[in-house]
Amino acid sequence: xxxxxxxxxxxxxxxxxxxxxxxxxxxxxxxxxxxxxxxxxxxxxxxxxxxxxxxxxxxxxxxxxxxxxxxxxxxxxxxxxxxxxxxxxxxxxxxxxxxxxxxxxxxxxxxxxxxxxxxxxxxxxxxxxxxxxxxxxxxxxxxxxxxxxxxxxxxxxxxxxxxxxxxxxxxxxxxxxxxxxxxxxxxx
Numbered sequence: 001x002x003x004x005x006x007x008x009x010x011x012x013x014x015x016x017x018x019x020x021x022x023x024x025x026x027x028x029x030x031x032x033x034x035x036x037x038x039x040x041x042x043x044x045x046x047x048x049x050x051x052x053x054x055x056x057x058x059x060x061x062x063x064x065x066x067x068x069x070x071x072x073x074x075x076x077x078x079x080x081x082x083x084x085x086x087x088x089x090x091x092x093x094x095x096x097x098x099x100x101x102x103x104x105x106x107x108x109x110x111x112x113x114x115x116x117x118x119x120x121x122x123x124x125x126x127x128x129x130x131x132x133x134x135x136x137x138x139x140x141x142x143x144x145x146x147x148x149x150x151x152x153x154x155x156x157x158x159x160x161x162x163x164x165x166x167x168x169x170x171x172x173x174x175x176x177x178x179x180x181x182x183x184x185x186x187x188x
Contacts, residue, residue, distance in 0.1 A: 007041040
């Protein structure tokens with residue numbers, strides 16, 4: 001089975017996006033539709049061939065956050081910013097990615113199970129029924145995610161304790177100030 005090559009979109013200096021597959025200029029809204037439909041694509045700078053995909057995706061997120069109901073609170077964004085340059089930056093990116101992936105899988109499984117329950121054939125009588133059903137599931141999903149976050153927090157605390165124990169055992173032969181057997185600092 002051959003893997004499909006991602007759709008190529010070129011960004012020109014005039015800020016226009018050109019879809020090489022359809023040979024047409026597209027908008028950020030069109031790129032958002034590609035994301036929503038699960039289409040694989042890459043955005044490159046037409047002049048330098050630099051990969052701009054992340055930049056375009058961040059621009060779409062910024063547009064979404066600016067209109068309607070934002071997904072990210074200011075305190076959450078502040079916390080994310082604090083991780084840049086931090087020793088845990090790489091780990092945090094992986095953690096967020098895996099959590100979003102897990103949430104997506106849970107959501108997909110819930111949707112499939114829910115659809116089968118409603119009409120037994122895997123579909124809802126109409127879109128409005130599906131929307132009403134999912135709105136009724138919000139408290140359950142919030143509870144599920146709350147439990148998941150608490151378990152995740154517990155695992156991180158255990159990992160931190162283990163790392164601290166490993167560091168202590170690794171450096172136990174070195175005399176550090178404030179540690180038993182370490183030379184005392186003398187005031188003059």
